[in-house]
Amino acid sequence: MEFDWTPEDVAYRRDLQAYIRKMMPAGWRGYDQTDRPTYKAAAKAFAGGMAEQGWLTQNWPKAYGGAECSAWRQAILGEELTPIGEPRGSQYMNVNWIGPAIMRFGTEEQKLYHLRRIAAGDVFWCQGFSEPEAGSDLASLRTRAVRDGDDYVVSGSKIWTSHVGIADFCILLVRTGEAESRARGITVLIVPMGHPGFTTRHIASLAGDESHYELFFDDMRIPMSWRLGEENLGWEVVRWALAYERVGSTQYQRAALQLAEAAQIAIANGRFEDPEIQSRFGEAWAACQAARLLTLKVYDLREQGSPPTADSNLSRLISTDCLKMVAQLSADVLGLEALDRKGPGVDPIRNASMAVASGTAEIQLDRIAIDFLGLPRSK
């Protein structure tokens, strides 16, 4: 047990920080997502530049555009890019879990095609998981894929999908088993956006312009070679994907940055001298640091090749708690100013939404209770 970064990891972090300073204006905190073409081009330029330096997928095998470094490189990427508003755009998902899922479950053809594009930093994905009747109960999903010759014919819909407006591919969960087969009858398909039979609807959202979409599949034909992993065994892909997704965007560091910025405001306006406020800053900071360590522990497990564990649920739960705690503190320091979107306050809606994304806090608690503490199932 030890808590130091290697000199190589430290050098990598410094390179990233210098690159961010070169590419993004000081104090940059995220793209204007309403102007999608500009947003996509800028995110591509940023990620593409990283790819040219070999910085985007350092922990991947060389054959797929990586440098065979440790999984810690990915933690560093997250720590540097998530807090400031993710200049890669939604490409963080590619590196965090879509790439690793393809690496683990994909065919050689899929790996060569998709992994190289991801490593080059010029492709965007979205994930078609939730449905109108399958949110927290994801295993009850109904979007149906029926075999017809060498194709699947897909019909149904997805909802709450993020990043659709700039996506090139969708990673889609469909039901191939019997209606009641739950987790035993789910298959993963890779679908290009705009494929015949595939339409989308933007849902206006308070949590960011690219946060929510609906996807519709009307007898969409997908070749079987676009399937990721075995038929009906998609739940295993989901388990891996979600475990990676939950820690992939390092939310604790976003909360920590927001907290540090709120503290500077509080120091400037004198509120920091209020013992109660100061105590809450310490409390929130301690929670952010606990979240950091609980998340890094998950990276350590990944580095050792461990299958997903409930540690990712602990990480997610405490990280989203931190985001809510920090938003409340920011509001208490700034008053109504906190709700001026052009002001320095923390967006309370966006922070609160993180405790719903990637599995609600209640789902995280279910997993912790059963998988981490070994409590009996509730039914």
Added chain:
Amino acid sequence: MQFTLNEHQAPIIGSLETLLQRHAGRERVLQFARTPGYDHELDAALGAAGFMAISQASETGGLDAALVAFEVARCAGVTSFTASALVAPMVLGEVRDVRVALAQAPADQPVRLGGYAELLLVLKGDEALALDTAPDDWTAVDTNRAGFPLARLRGEALARARSLGPGSGGRLRDGWRVEIAVQCAGLMKGALDLTVGFVRDRRQFGRPIGSFQAVQHRLGRLAVLAEGARWLALEAAYRDARPDLAATAAAFATGAADTMFRECHQLHGAIGFTREFPLHIWTIRLLQLQQELGGAAGHRRDAARLTFTQPDVLALSVAPAV
């Protein structure tokens, strides 16, 4: 960065577990709760196994001492091992094989395991004071036979204390904070394990109460608190009780300890308040530790001050080597 025990730590913890099976455990801690006292046998065993000097034994000595202290606390050992092996060497610069207790000037508050201390370290502003003490220097406090034995230092005794010099107070405060954090973390793990076992066994409405989601979610939150406290304490120990990390670890641990106390008792129902059931062994100690050195609010304010008045706090938090 490695969260599992390394080749040097695994055998240390392995041999400690064997030792604790012999010298700690449920029956033994219940016995110490019936007749309050100090576990000299456990102390002697820890000393004979070389754990007293562990903090000076290798480059990761501080962390190794914290790992041992965590296990001793988890098993509810009645010993001042952590103050002696983790805190005192930071302040004295050497290992002294004596029972150490910690107090804040003017030392008029009850002191944890005070009546058994041979050396009392007293935090007085920027200075630490050292006082060699004997049982005669102490008056026992009525703790209702729960938690650590507490004792009050007799008024005249402090006059004999000698200063350890300017700056020694900071080391004592930071080391004490790590001690509080690691003790709370170990005790919380002990209390949580006991509670999880209880709700798995206890049946009401025809099923284990641990199968109710209302119970599961509360325990899920406690797991996050216990784990978070543990890693913060270990990291602070690894970094030689750096002041901001020590305050942060103590802030989290003491806040969590309060929640752990209330929730574990609530989830146990009436049996948790009895002497014959051991929950109180862990929880009352958590209550005591929460109050030391200014309590959660004091640790939190110091964590905030020490953190946010530093120029590049974020760089420091994610990449301490930079």
